[in-house]
Amino acid sequence: MIGNFSYLNATKLYFGDDSLKFLNEELPKYGKNVVLIYGGGSIKKTGLYDDVLSVLKANGKTVFEDGGVMPNPTTDKLREGVKIARDAKADLLLAVGGGSCCDYAKAVAVSVNCDEDPWDKYFLRFEEPSCEILPVGCVLTMAGTGSEMNGGSVITDSATNTKIGHVFGSEVMPKFSILNPKYTMSLPKYQMIAGIYDIFSHICEQYFSGDDTNVSDYIAEALMKSVIDASRVAVKNPEDYEARSNIMWAATWALNTLIAKGKTTDWMVHMLGQAVGGYTDATHGMTLAAVTLPYFRCILEAGLAKFKRFATEVWNVNPEGKTDKEVAEEGLAALEAWMREIGLVMNITDLGATEDMIEDIADKVIVLTGGYKVLTRDEIVKVLRESLN
């Protein structure tokens, strides 16, 4: 059954190897005070920082710097960013970087005019913004999170290592995003591969739920196949523009709300991965990879029909003469083979997690109810333990 829903996504996207020039079309729409948000400084090495700054200056903007956004942006950093934006009387937050920068910019955007503590309000109480929201623009340098065309923001509490994501509504989505596949080529291969798996996992989270099959599931399969095919090219040749373009474009559509329309979603791989990430500060996509297979094996019987479909439609498993469970397991084996082929981290031990952390990590796992199975505490611990190897 397709459930009732509304859809609005008004982010303007500029895609291509010349897309930075369109910043000149967007900047005149906003006031003169721009906070330039970026990460550890890689954009200074690549020259993108200078390129963006020169477009900002040419458009008469006063630029305020907010650099040093970390891969898992913390509440300490968020509070610092809110102060920078307030002091700047910011008219626009321009995030230049990966999903973390964009997530962080959205968290600042909803907090600048809000008196309450953002962590308490948005991430612990999941409230919606009631204040004026600053506009966010994005120049994306990494494909993966989909943050460039959605309202999502994942923040880690500095005090408790708790990582929580809030998906805000369309009013928090970036007003514009500039997607140049060439920018993603400056990433280390490890980050590229982690981003690829982040995309794939986003699709799975929305796919593995629901009793019947609507258009969203067909599109999800298409995006998965596209990512699989392009990843095999990109891993061999990270400079392949076509492959990097497909990965970047698939990433956007994997998490801009479309493929969740009319259906339930799961997101337990993210809940497990984020709990691991809160403890290890490991790369997000790798935490997802490391917990996926134990989790999928845990819910396989509960979602057998969909796992069978996943096997035949995404991995071309021939179902003839096999039980549904055999077909489904063959699909997971094909998934595992692809994951190993592209070089993902396949266990949380390699990410720095140890046996003695399991109970604490399990404490931090938020249990969601949209998937095929609502995990018990014992099942969470079991999945995490199996993820050690």
Add this chain to the structure above:
Amino acid sequence: MIGNFSYLNATKLYFGDDSLKFLNEELPKYGKNVVLIYGGGSIKKTGLYDDVLSVLKANGKTVFEDGGVMPNPTTDKLREGVKIARDAKADLLLAVGGGSCCDYAKAVAVSVNCDEDPWDKYFLRFEEPSCEILPVGCVLTMAGTGSEMNGGSVITDSATNTKIGHVFGSEVMPKFSILNPKYTMSLPKYQMIAGIYDIFSHICEQYFSGDDTNVSDYIAEALMKSVIDASRVAVKNPEDYEARSNIMWAATWALNTLIAKGKTTDWMVHMLGQAVGGYTDATHGMTLAAVTLPYFRCILEAGLAKFKRFATEVWNVNPEGKTDKEVAEEGLAALEAWMREIGLVMNITDLGATEDMIEDIADKVIVLTGGYKVLTRDEIVKVLRESLN
């Protein structure tokens, strides 16, 4: 190669069996003068007319009627509609009906504040609007054209029987569209089937072009498979809400610009079908069905790799031990079998075209250059002649 592009689609969609109530959220955004655009009066029989009118009145709107929009809206009707909207000092054009009503509303929207003749400016000279554009809202009663979330408008010149479509930019797209699958159930089965093929053809027009395969092609295949699967259910049971929902939602994404991003498109089936439609006033989707196979067979060798992929990915043709051409032809045979199964009109003779019209119809075919082959006059005549049987 993924070409450079921009993407913006800000139409707000309300989807579901209770979606009309969201008109109450949208109407307060516009002034009091609303032109209610509808077709031959079927919405009066179904009660939808009364339902919409009562929401309009409850929101304090002054309603001006513009009924009688025909399946292929003409320039005579368009000029009449422009006068109605001008006299009404319209603040909003609300189209309640199928794609024709929505196409027509967009043509009125770009013409009300324009001094030039709309046919000359927009459809013969393909110019963009330079005047203020009226906002359009849509309550959709037929799935097929995608008009509810795009800038397209197809108009037929009353004087010359010439049918031309102009795809306007995002500023002409409906501000909101209400999609209730139940409304589509009031359609005669013939119209439902024609709509299904219109959707499928939209996808094909964007799929059968380009040398390599980007995300758009994968999504196109997903939409095709979804439409094929849902059509088989809907033809047996037109009251199946799930199937009608999937068809309606796939229709929107089949033609809201997404699957054309980064690639070339063809649209020659539409050029051929529209030329036939200009002469016969036949239902749009049926004209497309009647010319598709002769056209595809004409371009098959030029686009062999994509036709092979179409066969294996969409129709599960097993390629083992077969030449590429054999695989591709098996795909077209599967397409033909499905078309016959759901009851499409398979030749233009059944639509009222005759041998002696062929040369005149050929004169009206606009030859586009984005596909695998640029048709010569002789090839156009050949395809049309083959479409007679």
